[in-house]
Amino acid sequence: MKNEFLKKCPFCGNSPVFEATESDGYGGEAKVYFKISCKHCQISYPEEYKIVVGLTEEGEMKYLIDERDLAVESWNKRYE
Numbered sequence: 141m142k143n144e145f146l147k148k149c150p151f152c153g154n155s156p157v158f159e160a161t162e163s164d165g166y167g168g169e170a171k172v173y174f175k176i177s178c179k180h181c182q183i184s185y186p187e188e189y190k191i192v193v194g195l196t197e198e199g200e201m202k203y204l205i206d207e208r209d210l211a212v213e214s215w216n217k218r219y220e
């Protein structure tokens with residue numbers, strides 16, 4: 141996932157960023173909540189998204205929930 145998939149901020153034309161807002165975890169799973177924001181204008185897409193990762197028995201990180209595509213899609217749609 142790269143920020144270049146995100147359309148520029150409609151207000152200032154700068155590139156928005158993924159911004160982690162909160163994290164927690166239980167039972168071996170870690171959750172990271174995030175928004176897509178423009179740091180220049182201090183605005184964020186109102187929706188908050190999440191990523192949940194766990195560890196497989198093979199020692200790989202596994203995405204149990206990954207809403208990054210959804211977040212990018214929503215951000216890009218908003219300003220079409």
Ligand SMILES: [Zn+2]
Nearest residue numbers: 149152178181
């Ligand atoms: Zn902006």
